[in-house]
Amino acid sequence: MISALGHALLGLLAREPTTGYRLTRLMDRDLAYFWAAKHSQIYPELARLERDGHVRHTVVGGAGPRPTKRYELTADGRRALVEWLATEPEPTVERDPTLLRVSSLWLLEREAARAVVGRVRRLSTERLALYERFAAEFDSEPAASDPTAPVFATRATVEMGIRSQRARLDWCDWLDQRLA
Amino acid sequence: MISALGHALLGLLAREPTTGYRLTRLMDRDLAYFWAAKHSQIYPELARLERDGHVRHTVVGGAGPRPTKRYELTADGRRALVEWLATEPEPTVERDPTLLRVSSLWLLEREAARAVVGRVRRLSTERLALYERFAAEFDSEPAASDPTAPVFATRATVEMGIRSQRARLDWCDWLDQRLA
DNA sequence: AATGGCATGTAATGTGTTACATGATTCG
DNA sequence: CGAATCATGTAACACATTACATGCCATT
Structure with missing residues (x-):
């Protein structure tokens, strides 16, 4: 499995x-917002994939005490x-700390509750700006519209x-109105 | 902590x-889409919260081999x-198996890729219907518009x-168009 | 009498984070 | 010569899932 x-x-x-090192950086840069992993998890996983015959490695030098693979x-x-791509998608188990907070928002005074929403909005605004920079970057590559290209x-x-x-930002507006 | x-x-x-049993069912019903937990995780956590003085229990009967608490x-x-409610929200670490699949969608033929999107759409449609039923249910309670009521x-x-x-459904349309 | 819901727990395993550990190469 | 980057690993711990284990009570 x-x-x-x-x-x-x-x-x-x-x-x-x-x-493995570059995979770590790639995940951090390209996948971090939908699948995060540290190098301490990636190296053992690569070893397991190799043991099961899904990947293989060749030594390409040694920039340190161990060989570079x-x-x-x-x-x-x-x-x-x-094969996996075509299987039934497993339902996403959401773990959203923001919604966890909001589910207890009724405990707060109006002003404190709105402050919570304000913080959520700020975080989302930053994220959105980041993703939009990513999108612009990718769109500048011609292959971005070719469904068989990785960048697509x-x-x-x-x-x-x-x-x-x-x-999420629209939802902040919705919530804020109801807290007015 | x-x-x-x-x-x-x-x-x-x-x-x-x-x-603890009813908490398990409540989480399954009310929180499952943003925070899931099994009873095997909930019982020990309650014990820990009690050890740290955040909750206490009284025995209210025994519907089984152990006392009901x-x-x-x-x-x-x-x-x-x-206090926690007002702290800075921790950035959500997304783990979305759907996006994981889509990030390798370029490997598939056009028809197979569209089939993947179709499955995502179906799952989302079902979820949306469920949430809309929940919303209608909650809206039927008058307290739903009172920011100090839990149901709000x-x-x-x-x-x-x-x-x-x-x-997500809009995004499926967007993707589907680009795969046409 | 059987089924399903109520109720609580533990054990084994899997997944993910933080911290520890080492050392070469490159750029300023 | 110091800092950043490249590069690979392990250990300890925290969090989460699956499976094991028990037994009452109410309904059909």
């Missing part, structure tokens, strides 16, 4: 073979990835990020 | 003292909850759920 993180790594390696998909790994898929996930944040 | 789950439980107990907030627990806060979180799903 391949974990969600495993599928994330296979997906990145399908784009381009690379090192370049990972790539095996034919089997690629097959497993494509990345652009699509950023679009969802943007729409999520816009929805 | 109180965990996120701890805050969720304190929030529910602030509404009404009750048993009714938990309620202590003054200290209520204070801790209200629940209604607000459902509103966010509805807006999220609508945003």
